[in-house]
Amino acid sequence: GQQVMQIPQYQHVQEGEDFTTYCNSSTTLSNIQWYKQRPGGHPVFLIQLVKSGEVKKQKRLTFQFGEAKKNSSLHITATQTTDVGTYFCAAETTDSWGKLQFGAGTQVVVTP
Amino acid sequence: ETGVTQTPRHLVMGMTNKKSLKCEQHLGHNAMYWYKQSAKKPLELMFVYNFKEQTENNSVPSRFSPECPNSSHLFLHLHTLQPEDSALYLCASSQEGQGSLTLYEQYFGPGTRLTVT
Numbered sequence A: 001g002q003q004v005m006q007i008p009q010y011q012h013v014q015e016g017e018d019f020t021t022y023c024n025s026s027t028t029l030s031n032i033q034w035y036k037q038r039p040g041g042h043p044v045f046l047i048q049l050v051k052s053g054e055v056k057k058q059k060r061l062t063f064q065f066g067e068a069k070k071n072s073s074l075h076i077t078a079t080q081t082t083d084v085g086t087y088f089c090a091a092e093t094t095d096s097w098g099k100l101q102f103g104a105g106t107q108v109v110v111t112p
Numbered sequence B: 001e002t003g004v005t006q007t008p009r010h011l012v013m014g015m016t017n018k019k020s021l022k023c024e025q026h027l028g029h030n031a032m033y034w035y036k037q038s039a040k041k042p043l044e045l046m047f048v049y050n051f052k053e054q055t056e057n058n059s060v061p062s063r064f065s066p067e068c069p070n071s072s073h074l075f076l077h078l079h080t081l082q083p084e085d086s087a088l089y090l091c092a093s094s095q096e097g098q099g100s101l102t103l104y105e106q107y108f109g110p111g112t113r114l115t116v117t
Helices: none
Strands: A004-007 A010-014 A019-025 A029-037 A044-049 A055-058 A061-065 A071-076 A085-093 A106-111 B004-007 B010-013 B018-025 B031-037 B044-050 B053-057 B064-070 B073-079 B087-094 B112-116
Touching: A004 A085, A010 A019, A019 A085, A019 A106, A029 A061, A029 A071, A044 A055, A044 A061, A071 A085, B004 B087, B010 B018, B018 B031, B018 B087, B031 B073, B044 B064, B044 B073
Parallel strands: A010 A106, B010 B112
Antiparallel strands: A004 A019, A019 A071, A029 A044, A029 A085, A055 A061, A061 A071, A085 A106, B004 B018, B018 B073, B031 B044, B031 B087, B044 B053, B064 B073, B087 B112
């Protein structure tokens, strides 16, 4: 079964609002990566988190790795139309050693 | 972005055809990957090559056959495919890992949109 779960699957956001997407696992994660795929495009790497409780920021994007290393979140403030796309988390779990397991993604639609 | 290129970008083939997908990376990486992306499903890892050696075959049907002649090139040979094989096939590359390939980000190509009729 799927080891890395992402919620929500879809997110409709009004431009200017904030939103958060979550990545959860029942097993401990060695590390976690986040990717963004624009409509019609391919996944593009955003960030990697390795340490327990780690927080990293990229402009309006804030990435967090849980203390227990079983979950992660991506928070976007003041959403813009350029944020449209699908955000994937990908992680190496204890059951998938040496390979990244991708979540199903959160598809984000921004309403002007 | 031209770090990872894939050809063709679109492919329509019948179930009895034989075709090949090509991937080339210009990043000096030693690990290359094939993924399948179907609608409403997570990215599925198909094959992994590290230093030209296949290190992962994720229970992929034998109608998909990978080939990695060198660290810069990766092929996916297709034959007698089924309609459910229609999907976006993505190639990616990354630096080799010291004990774990997942410590490095993956760079994806634009993909080949495959339709099996």
